Amino acid sequence: MLLGYDTNGFAHHTLEDALHILAELGYQSVAITLDHHALNPYETGFRRQLRHVRSLLTRLKLRSVIETGSRFLLNPLRKHRPTLVDTPQQAAKRMDFLRQAVDIASELESDAVSFWSGATEPDTPERIQWKRLLDGCRKIADYAGSKGVRLAFEPEPGMFVDTMTRYAALHDKVQHPAFGLTLDVGHLHCQGEVPIADHLRRWQAQLWNIHIEDMRRGVHDHLMFGEGEMEFQPIMRTLREIRYNGPVHVELSRHSHNAVETAQRAIEYLRQLTTDNYHVSPIRLR
Numbered sequence: 001m002l003l004g005y006d007t008n009g010f011a012h013h014t015l016e017d018a019l020h021i022l023a024e025l026g027y028q029s030v031a032i033t034l035d036h037h038a039l040n041p042y043e044t045g046f047r048r049q050l051r052h053v054r055s056l057l058t059r060l061k062l063r064s065v066i067e068t069g070s071r072f073l074l075n076p077l078r079k080h081r082p083t084l085v086d087t088p089q090q091a092a093k094r095m096d097f098l099r100q101a102v103d104i105a106s107e108l109e110s111d112a113v114s115f116w117s118g119a120t121e122p123d124t125p126e127r128i129q130w131k132r133l134l135d136g137c138r139k140i141a142d143y144a145g146s147k148g149v150r151l152a153f154e155p156e157p158g159m160f161v162d163t164m165t166r167y168a169a170l171h172d173k174v175q176h177p178a179f180g181l182t183l184d185v186g187h188l189h190c191q192g193e194v195p196i197a198d199h200l201r202r203w204q205a206q207l208w209n210i211h212i213e214d215m216r217r218g219v220h221d222h223l224m225f226g227e228g229e230m231e232f233q234p235i236m237r238t239l240r241e242i243r244y245n246g247p248v249h250v251e252l253s254r255h256s257h258n259a260v261e262t263a264q265r266a267i268e269y270l271r272q273l274t275t276d277n278y279h280v281s282p283i284r285l286r
Contacts (some may be wrong), residue, residue: 001239002063003270004029004249006053006211007038008070011256015039015055017048021260023060025267029247030062031114031209034101035070038100040182041100054108061224064110065152065209065247066101070087073097084136085129088242091136098140105149109246112152112208113144114182116159117170129160134173141176152209154182157190157220164193164203171206180206184251186215186222189230197238204242212270225269226264236273 005027010018015038019055022030032039032053039049057064075081076094082090098115105113117133137153143149155167171179181203188196202205214228215221225232239248248270256260 001208001244002028002247003267004031004063004281005176005266006033006067006246006249006251006253008033008035008067008251008253009255009262010259011035011253013259014254015053018259019053019056019060019062020220022263023062025264025266026271027263028063029065029111029283030057030250031065031211031247031249032108032110033067033070033253034104034151035073036050039104039168040073041097041104043140050107057108063247064105064108065249066105066108066110066113068098068101068113068115068227080118083160084117084133085121085124086132088132091132095140098136099143101148102140102144102147102151106147108147112150112180112182114152114154115140116154116156116207117159119158120160120284131233133160133170137170137179138176140255141174141179144219145176145178148176150180150208151178152180154184154209154211155187156184157187164188164199182209182211183207184211184213185235186211186213186228186230186251187220189217189228190215190220192217195234200235200238200244201242204244207244208246210244210246210248210259213251222254224252224255225266231274232270232273234269240256 005022007018071079084091084093101113155161185196214223214225214230217226250266
């Protein structure tokens with residue numbers, strides 16, 4: 001497996017600085033959350049930044065996943081909107097963004113594009129929301145497949161597809177080779193979807209991206225390792241058992257105020273799960 005970190009935990013750094021820091025800390029992969037000044041496809045100078053990031057990833061020997069969960073990039077007034085379960089007119093903006101994300105992933109040779117359904121629309125019948133989501137997932141899967149890019153769909157607490165049961169229903173209906181899974185192990189613990197190892201084994205063939213952090217039962221709050229209730233040894237042991245060789249990205253988006261120390265503590269903790277002799281030297285910025 002490849003230890004990685006999500007750039008949404010480096011909101012106060014430039015993307016270039018974040019990549020340098022993560023590489024120096026020993027991370028092997030980066031989950032790049034497209035956002036203001038971080039490969040924003042709608043920003044002037046985007047193509048120049050994309051070429052630079054591609055060169056930088058190669059030089060730093062970092063693999064990547066493209067994340068699409070920026071909070072206010074598409075709508076400055078409403079977090080994570082519009083979504084695929086909104087009206088077709090509203091969802092068109094999300095679809096355009098997802099296509100742009102696929103294009104970026106293709107250019108960077110990323111391992112996957114990670115995305116989710118969006119929050120439930122309480123005034124819209126569930127069958128209509130299912131239809132909208134299925135139509136959107138099939139369209140973006142066809143587009144991603146044509147570009148040789150994999151999609152990794154993430155069940156997210158509070159969203160229309162929140163549990164693994166609903167993800168299984170979605171996966172069965174989409175039925176596309178480019179459509180796989182981003183599995184956030186903290187979400188499973190939060191929602192009582194345990195044992196986590198069972199889900200890792202069941203979905204190993206579609207498991208293209210993992211998010212990891214600590215969490216408490218019933219509270220969707222991403223915590224530093226040791227601040228929640230989770231046991232990570234069984235998770236890492238199962239990943240080795242199923243021979244998972246993809247990325248495991250730490251997701252601590254609310255820790256940007258202390259990003260460097262948090263990222264260093266996280267990789268030290270994860271390394272200790274695999275060897276007692278591993279040591280991370282203090283970071284030396286270029």
